[in-house]
Amino acid sequence: MQIVLLGAPGSGKGTQSQLLVKTYGVPQISTGDLLRAAVACGSALGLRAKAAMDAGHLVDDAVVLGMIRERLAEADAVNGFILDGFPRNIVQADALGKLLDDVGKPLQGVVLMRLDLGVLFKRLTGRRNCQDCGRVFNIITSPPGTPPSCTICADMPRLEQRPDDREEVIGKRLEVYEAQTKPLIEYYQGKGLLRVVDADAPMAVVFANIQRALLIAS
Numbered sequence: 260m261q262i263v264l265l266g267a268p269g270s271g272k273g274t275q276s277q278l279l280v281k282t283y284g285v286p287q288i289s290t291g292d293l294l295r296a297a298v299a300c301g302s303a304l305g306l307r308a309k310a311a312m313d314a315g316h317l318v319d320d321a322v323v324l325g326m327i328r329e330r331l332a333e334a335d336a337v338n339g340f341i342l343d344g345f346p347r348n349i350v351q352a353d354a355l356g357k358l359l360d361d362v363g364k365p366l367q368g369v370v371l372m373r374l375d376l377g378v379l380f381k382r383l384t385g386r387r388n389c390q391d392c393g394r395v396f397n398i399i400t401s402p403p404g405t406p407p408s409c410t411i412c413a414d415m416p417r418l419e420q421r422p423d424d425r426e427e428v429i430g431k432r433l434e435v436y437e438a439q440t441k442p443l444i445e446y447y448q449g450k451g452l453l454r455v456v457d458a459d460a461p462m463a464v465v466f467a468n469i470q471r472a473l474l475i476a477s
């Protein structure tokens with residue numbers, strides 16, 4: 260399985276990627292996660308990326324493409340992958356196409372997770388991560404217990420908000436999506452790869468829709 264999950268920030272790409280990983284045993288490759296890991300370990304790449312990320316801008320194509328090239332060459336990606344948050348613009352999509360053509364593993368599908376702007380905004384402003392287990396909660400739509408606590412580490416409730424989920428940055432990220440990532444819809448439509456899924460539904464329903472869109476069974 261070689262697929263891309265496309266959609267605005269907050270459309271549920273990460274959550275659905277996790278379900279795909281569990282069901283099909285291929286890795287989720289999230290450029291956002293790779294970049295956050297680089298920031299957390301204080302690498303030179305992370306330092307270069309941090310300012311752009313905190314401001315809601317895209318990180319340099321060269322940085323992201325270098326990272327993706329390395330990640331796709333790892334052993335666990337041999338039998339396929341789910342790309343989450345990549346590509347984010349036409350330059351990246353062209354580079355990905357060339358990379359996959361070179362190894363004879365073209366994309367099999369691009370799933371667009373469609374969601375209204377208002378719903379996206381609510382999902383992003385409410386998103387919180389458990390600092391201990393990484394689990395994602397939403398204080399508006401899927402809150403942990405009251406007072407807010409992580410159900411996995413209930414006695415150590417330490418929820419945090421991603422710096423780029425702050426209200427003032429979300430607007431920028433959605434703007435960047437509209438200007439740079441949305442053109443990929445037409446791009447992949449032209450290649451006959453685009454499948455559109457309604458992402459404003461319970462997690463399991465969205466997952467079933469993705470499976471149907473890709474004509475795959477669990």
Ligand code: AMP
Nearest residue numbers: 290291311312316317318323344345347
């Ligand atoms: P995400 O977790 O996918 O929402 O990404 C968080 C942030 O990481 C984005 O707002 C960008 O600053 C950066 N980022 C993630 N993926 C990419 C990409 N493919 N190209 C450029 N920047 C990216």
